Amino acid sequence: MTKLLIASAVIALIASVLVTPLITKKREDGKSRKVIGYFFIGIFVLGFLATGITLYVTKIDVNWLVFWPAIILLSLAGALLASGIERKIKGILFLASLGVAVYVLSAPLWNANDKFNSSEMKEEVEIKPFDETQTPASVPPKFARNKMKKAFGQVPNTSYYELGRLQIQKVKGEYVYIAPVEFSGFFKWMNGDTTPGYFIMSATDSADNPKFVKEEMKYVPSAYLNANLERHIRLQHPFLIFYGDVQLEVDDDGKPYYIRSYGEFISARNGFDVKGIVLVDALTGKSEVLKLDQIPEFIDGAVSPETVSLQNSYFGNYVHGFWNSMFGKKDVKIPSDEGTESNVSPIFDEKGDMYYFTDFTSPKEGVDSMLGYSLTNARTGEATYYTGNLDSSYMDSQGNLQIIEKKFIEKKWTGEMPVLYNFYGEASWLTAVLDSNGFLQNYFIVSAANPEISVYATTPKEALKLYKTALSRGGNTVDGSSNAEEKQASGKVLRVYKERLGDFTTVSFLLNNGENYLVSAETEPLAIYLQEGDEVIITYGDTGEQFLPVRSLIIKGLQ
Secondary structure (H helix, E strand, C coil), rough: CCHHHHHHHHHHHHHHHHHHHCCCCCCCCHHHHHHHHHHHHHHHHHHHHHHHHHHHHHHCCHHHHHHHHHHHHHHHHHHHHHHHHHHHHHHHHHHHHHHHHHHHHHHHCCCCHHHHHHHEEEECCCCCCCCCCCCCCCCHHHHHHHHHHHHHHCCCHHHHHHEECCCCEEECCEHHHHHHHHEEHHHHHHHHHHEEEEEEEEEECCCCCCCEEEEECCECCCCCCEEEHHHHHHCCCCCCCEEECCCCEECCCEEEEEEEEEEEEEEECCCCEEEEEEEEECCCCCEEEHHHHHHCCCCCCCCCCHHHHHHHHHHHCCCCCCHHHHHHCCCEECCCCCCCCCCEEEECCCCCCEEEHHHHEEECCCEEEEEEEEEEECCCCCEEEEECCCCCCCCHHHHHHHHHHHHHHCCCCEEEEEEEEEECCCCEEEEECCCCCCCCCEEEEECCCCCCCEEECCCHHHHHHHHHHHHHHHCCCCCCCEEEEEEEEEEEEEEEEEECCEEEEEEEEEECCCCCCECCCCCCCCHCCCCCCCCCEEEEECCCCCCCEEEEEECCCCC
């Protein structure tokens, strides 16, 4: 608060100097000088109050360029009230303030190259193949939010609160959704003072039930006056430039913190380049300014999704400057708006690091071909752009969602959270399918290069099994990784397990060599007769998985 008062006083003093006629004529008596003195003090008091109230209410940063409209009006008023040399000086200041206005308003026209340079990405062809032993964070946030709302009875004094913004992160090595409990209004805040805690739920297991964690929080987005989280941050750090909403993060002990990304303008008051975060203890309000290379390990989303979405826009639109983005549009790529958080979707890699996924499409209307996709590290802000296989035309996320809509047109189900993965060496869309009430119905996988190859099942694991079969049927090379070696084996079957997946049966079996294998009756119809004690000869892909995919099967005595 002290910093805000000092800033308000400085700005009010500048306003008084600009408006008050300071150079008086010699013939003016002491009474006139006294009136001018009162005028100066009056302008100072009004300026102090107006500035302080404006900064407090709007929570805007204290940067001199933010006041350019006021500087124009004040310098104009000062020039009109002054006389002689003072009028000339203040007239020059007025003209200079008009120049500042032109500088600020025209910035988007000439800083496009700087924006593009700030968002420049490394370039690669494809992401690494997905590890089948892992489960993707595939529970859609809309579904998780619905379950949390139904579990809201766990919150004490339920009528005081409502569910806050959902956030995905990693806690104790598990991918989870967390959502704070927020005040539902001013009078509820007056009576409650603090919120009781937050909800947590698995982001990989749709059957998991939300759990309420009791952790009092005083500085939250829904609080008022000085306890309002954004205002609290602004009062402590009035000169920082923020972009994006505040986000809740919890450490491995379950203690809640709020973070907000800060950075710098590209030029004038236009554009944004992230530099770090402000970390706030949600109970005590203690805050700390941290650069990106100082972020604590438990923070997953240091770079706000709004910032990543903005950087994607710079990268896609300004490859050849501003005017090309408006007219010629050579090499322009439009980032998708199908993400779950500010047009981007958070995902985790095999190391547990969080990235924001976005696909890019053509600016031409009616085209659903993907030009590439990007992954941005949520802790460092470093991004990589993947071109995809240039010999194939990949379908974008919008085209994927349209396929799902047509597939379930009678049930009126829709897709949410489409993310591109490398499944068995094939670029593939994994999408959660929800009904009209927001409940999860199944998971849909479709090839980005061959949309006719698609499957769906109740879990991602089941969908992957079906997808492996579908790729084999479509003539694709199905590998758990891009360089799986084809091998042969023979032996005696010790155990057999048969499971119906979709229209076909999947057969899992254990040989006496200690290895597990998996074969679909769609590719090897006689596999349905496999039983313990059979001698078999198989060809399989050495993918390193627990169950190795069988490409051909010979049952001795049967074939």
